[in-house]
Amino acid sequence: MDLFGQTNDWDTKLTPILEKYKDRKHPLDYQNLYQLVVMVVLSAQDSDANINKIALKLFEIFPNIESLTVSNIDALIPYISKVRNFGTKASWLIEIAQTIQEDKNIPLTMENLTALKGIGRKSANVIMREARVPAEGIIADLHVIRVAPRIGLIPEYKDGNKVEKQLMQILPKKIWREIGMAISFLGREICRPQPKCEICPINQVCEYYKNLGK
Template sequence: MDLFGETSDWGTKLKPLLKKYKGKKHPLEYQNTYQLLVMVVLSAQDSDANINKIAPALFDKFPTLKSLSKTDAETFIPFISNVRNYPTKAQWLLEMAKTIKNDEDIPLTMQGLTALKGVGRKSANVIMRETHQPAEGIIADLHVIRVAPRIGIIKESKDGNKVEKELMQALPKSIWSEIGMAISFHGREICRPKPKCEECLLADICHYYLTQII
């Protein structure tokens, strides 16, 4: 078996995952781009489930970026106090709101998004995928960081930016926009820390599975 993308046709091998998950909405329960941006920033080192739980009250109070830009930390923080690292995230979001001001002015390019405090490449890739922008990278969240080396696409690394870079080298650009989220969903549902290999669509090409049965 060819490992680490050097001679492998991963575009073909990963088709079952793309077929299963293509176009599936991100687990964050957002209603528009403003909500998506705020929720993605809040979800760093926290769970999507926790952010979904606090979102209704947060967006009821602050329905637009403009409304957020007019508030202060004292008023804002109680709505996100159950979120990990909330003091820093509050600072980022209030600064972002004052900088952008209007929902329609939220940038939707890698350069524009990563210029915002609290938005790294992973977050930018999620926002661009969910808003149907041309891909400039591949989502590399904690599930992708675990699963992609297991399958054998890349070598193991805990560095999300390195994982993304290696995936971009190994995978055809035509699947960049969907493959990161597809691998992420696969990691959430099947290829968990303790994987359900018997349910896996990729068992016949997976490095981890094939080395277990030899």
């Protein structure tokens, strides 16, 4: 049932993008789970491209959780100073490291990930998706927040947690792990602020596209 009490078949309608983007790696260019966690924390209110630029030097100096554990905020800042809110994020990463202690202790559940500083539901969903563990939510990044209402999935919200909650109510759990990232990739590549509707694989079920000719 959707928000208006009507049945929907969104999992079938969204199959084209699920198939197009299934299992595609996240745009953050990480090499292991430790790098992913660090880069996800750094990417908040910043671009994946910017985080990718600074990652190589950062991970040369801080190759694992243990190296962050024995470091400090002042030592970390020079390597992330081009990241938005770098001071706050440096303190988050040091605290995460001191909490986890070792790479093998990185948690992979929503409850334990969101208990860490700087990791909210969106970040936890990304980490869990990339780690291929069962989904406990749906990724709702800036692209999903823009695209999901546009195609007619949900009403428009600016808050990612509200978007996620609405999506979880109308989409079956079996597609939770992939659908958020699929919508995000659609938003990055096709359903941009100026959308390329003519090449969109789901334009036939999209409310925005239906209304273009009216």
